[in-house]
Amino acid sequence: MTTVAAAADDAKRWRDLRKRALSAAVLGPAAVACIWFGAEAFTALMAIAVAVLAWEWVHLCGRRTRVFPGLAVPLVVLAAGAFAVEDHPRIALAVLVAGWIATWVGAQRMGSSLTQPAGRLAAGVLYIGLAGIALIELRHDTEAGRANVLFLFLVVWASDIGAYMAGRAFGGPKLAPSISPNKTWSGAAGGLVCALIAGGACALAFTPTASLLAITVVVAIVSVASMIGDLLESAIKRHFKVKDTxxxxxxxxxxxxxxxGVLAAAPVASIISFMLGLGRPLWGWG
Known part of the structure; x- marks a missing residue:
């Protein structure tokens, strides 16, 4: 009976692995192709992604994107993204902040019909918009954009995969049980190790003489930001009382x-890129 119970428990832990693998096999290559083939393809991908993200957020708040105030979330984020595409990041940020305030105020005036408070609906503007602007700015660097965005996505993906595999395989003490009872310290360690391998390989492929210390530090920063984003999303879903968005x-x-993970890691990577200057890879400070 013990053996049977152990086998059943093991199967339960890995039951969603096949679906995850199939979805990743479809979505991963498409994202990498858009990153690789140019800023235009990546911008188109970002526009689609932002529209879907905004739709999910608005629906979490009990609203619809076809009418106000729900419609304000995708409109503001896409408008800010359009200015970022035209290389006006300061205007993009100003539009985002102004749109966030306007969405909040507008939602408050329609508060009697809101499922969630106005501030939570408006928060989606910043949550999605900041990451969108960051990704556009990163990719539009004609010299280092491809390398930086590919590096960012590989580190985030490796962190997620490593955390999933290590957490399911080893278990152990919980990382943040009040936020996400399934996440463990072993998963966080596994995610960081995988991120170091994937990020290091990517960085050295683009710049073979890069400083290993610089690569390690930047991978660790981006990976930790990704994990914080994962925990933040878990907290958001717990707040909205849903399993998935x-x-x-x-x-x-x-x-x-x-x-x-990308929503949290992209602004961090963009700040690093801004500090280094155009044409420099994220690990290029060493």
């Missing part, structure tokens, strides 16, 4: 579930 992606839930 939608059922869009088999095995992964919604796009917000899939891009939680």
């Amino acid at each position: 939608s059922s869009l992606i088999p095995g992964h839930g919604g796009l917000l579930d899939r891009l939680d």
